[in-house]
Amino acid sequence: MDKLRLLEIFIATCDGGSFAAAARTCNTDPSTVSKAIGRLETQLGLTLFQRSTRQLSITTAGKRYADTVRKMIQDLACCEDELKHLNDTPCGTLRINSAVCYGHLYLRPLLAAFCQQYPAIKLELEINDLHMDIIDNDIDVALRTGFVKDSRLVARRLSPMDFLTCVSPQYLEAQGIPRCADDFQQHSWIGFRIKESQQLQPIFLPDDKGEYLPYELARSHITDDGEAMAHMCSDGLGFAQLPHFLAKEGLNSGALVSLYPYFRPPQPESGVFVIFPKRDYLPAKVRVFIDFLTASLASMGESTHHTWAENWTPVLTFPGQKKG
Incomplete structure (x- = not known):
């Protein structure tokens, strides 16, 4: 049984006044509660409860320990709530790394509208053509022409590269x-x-x-x-x-x-990709940025399989092909 579970059982015993009451709170049986309290006392080298056939009473050491444990569990719950709020709310610093040309010509003109839509997100923008490790460098999202296969990352194609x-x-x-x-x-x-x-x-x-x-x-x-x-x-x-x-x-x-x-190069790794670390719960700031970028490109005639270049009229055409 892990330490946090032992502490939860300890607090439930303090609040309930008996092993039976703690068992009901923790969805277990009195024997398991008794063994858990005994294990915790052995670890601490302290007696937390005085036991008799008729009642269970907490010791002075037990009361002091309970105050500390209760505060620790409350702090942990508050921290978890804050982290969940940050993960579910588009806010905080978004670290973006972009290839140079794409960053200057496509990404940078979109940033003012993005910040206006999501004022709680602060941007940290890196522009370079280095294929750096985005996890080791704490980068939230990277924009690259092509990608390196890495099982730790997700590479989503924004458009082909024509x-x-x-x-x-x-x-x-x-x-x-x-x-x-x-x-x-x-x-x-x-x-x-x-x-x-x-x-x-x-x-x-x-x-x-x-x-x-x-x-x-x-x-x-x-x-x-x-x-x-x-x-x-x-x-x-x-x-x-x-x-x-x-x-x-x-x-x-x-x-x-x-x-x-x-x-259009035929290789599957050819194109413009948004790359981000693989995780079960994608932070909202990353999710809204990818959605915003995808929608902005769509308004420019670009998507996963298309770019505006498909409809551009060239000076010369192939034999049998009509201009425009």
Whole structure:
């Protein structure tokens, strides 16, 4: 029998004045209560009750011990109530870790509305591209493009990650439009270096059937920063294959055009994910943040299996495919 159970039986015996009364309160039998009190007395090396055939009376040591135990149980109950309230109420500090580009372009513009809706939640936002251990670093929720399999975590896909082959209108006007993948050998290309692996992001271009295949191209320029890549592209330094959240602003403003329809990597781990520790009772602050983010993305035309890029009209289409 654990110590807390012994203490509960002890207090029930104090309140009831007998082993029989304590047994009724604790839903057990008098013999079990008697053995529990005896075990507690042995642990303490004290006599808590004077026993006789006619009555049970608490000792001076027993009274003092009961006062302390009663306060401890009340404090524990208050603490449990407070913790349950915190877990069930959207409040407290929410620690968010986000990939750099997604954090700046998609997450940050939504935060004011989130804080207005949930004023009791305070944000602690970390922006980096490090795949850190979110449990060891006490992070409530992370936003990542892709995820690492970890049985301690839940990874919920917010959207696919669609890529668009982008270029500035000025570049096309000056250099012409490549009509097939081989034509790109004569054009400038901006490459992206993945920080963790130091490898260049592969390029996928469509064949004459519209099937995207990996394609080897020399990169005229290279960067490891996604936003810099998008700006270099809109500045006319060449073509770039941008994820949808990086391409959106430039395409909407006209600073960029998309040469082909979107490309979606087939790997199941590809996409934008919200990641959080696995637990039986998800804190309300995490739950409402995920719900808010999901609803906000839905209003932008994005969901688990779709992005706005599916409906974007490219400059070129595949054979037999109509624009728009």
